[in-house]
Amino acid sequence: EAQVTQNPRYLITVTGKKLTVTCSQNMNHEYMSWYRQDPGLGLRQIYYSMNVEVTDKGDVPEGYKVSRKEKRNFPLILESPSPNQTSLYFCASSPNPLHEQFFGPGTRLTVL
Amino acid sequence: TQLLEQSPQFLSIQEGENLTVYCNSSSVFSSLQWYRQEPGEGPVLLVTVVTGGEVKKLKRLTFQFGDARKDSSLHITAAQPGDTGLYLCAGVFRTGNQFYFGTGTSLTVIP
Numbered sequence: 001e002a003q004v005t006q007n008p009r010y011l012i013t014v015t016g017k018k019l020t021v022t023c024s025q026n027m028n029h030e031y032m033s034w035y036r037q038d039p040g041l042g043l044r045q046i047y048y049s050m051n052v053e054v055t056d057k058g059d060v061p062e063g064y065k066v067s068r069k070e071k072r073n074f075p076l077i078l079e080s081p082s083p084n085q086t087s088l089y090f091c092a093s094s095p096n097p098l099h100e101q102f103f104g105p106g107t108r109l110t111v112l
Numbered sequence: 113t114q115l116l117e118q119s120p121q122f123l124s125i126q127e128g129e130n131l132t133v134y135c136n137s138s139s140v141f142s143s144l145q146w147y148r149q150e151p152g153e154g155p156v157l158l159v160t161v162v163t164g165g166e167v168k169k170l171k172r173l174t175f176q177f178g179d180a181r182k183d184s185s186l187h188i189t190a191a192q193p194g195d196t197g198l199y200l201c202a203g204v205f206r207t208g209n210q211f212y213f214g215t216g217t218s219l220t221v222i223p
Contacts, residue, residue, distance in 0.1 A: 004154075031209075033211060035213075040215070041215070042200070042213050042214060042215040042216050043155070043200065043202075043213040044213070045210060045211055045212070045213075048209065048210060048211065050209060056209070056210070058210055058211075059210070059212075090154050090155075092154070097204045097209045097210075097211050098142055098143045098160075098162075098204055099160070100145065100157040100160065101145075101147075101155070101157070101202075101211065103154025103155055103156075104154060105153065105154060106152065106153065106154055
């Protein structure tokens with residue numbers, strides 16, 4: 001089954017404790033991206049990747065890191081999480097940014 | 113930051129009514145997409161429009177792309193409770209590869 005998977009689905013952590021949210025797709029897509037969704041602000045792109053080893057900042061990259069060492073994986077790293085990073089996070093993939101974005105199930109992160 | 117403005121932000125209507133949601137930008141889209149999102153789930157694509165002036169129909173949903181490719185609308189005819197959800201316009205502007213979403217329209221259809 002073609003899909004985007006994210007783990008964990010739910011995470012409660014404390015300020016400053018490094019965490020990684022994994023994202024994997026099995027559709028051989030070139031374009032992958034991370035979004036955060038907050039009430040009243042909609043979905044905002046954090047980082048995107050056009051291909052392996054190519055990543056670019058989106059609208060809200062501060063406090064986040066990403067890597068794209070393999071085509072299928074695009075982990076999101078929070079080196080020192082803060083409460084303002086509490087949000088619902090989505091990973092997505094597509095053949096390119098002009099095509100349909102396929103979304104993962106989301107990761108609900110709470111930073112205390 | 114390039115902005116996609118959606119209106120209205122909230123819409124509550126009775127079953128059987130018609131409605132239109134608008135998506136506007138000051139920049140030209142390379143392509144524009146409409147998604148629908150259920151609570152706690154990722155957005156799911158409804159349609160992609162590429163050509164200025166394009167009109168696409170998906171059952172009771174009609175999507176229109178502005179001639180200048182800066183705006184779009186979604187019209188729902190005879191809304192049903194199953195249409196309830198968050199409707200999002202999204203796309204890539206001609207100037208880059210970053211993907212932008214509108215702030216969304218939360219639609220509630222009352223039986």
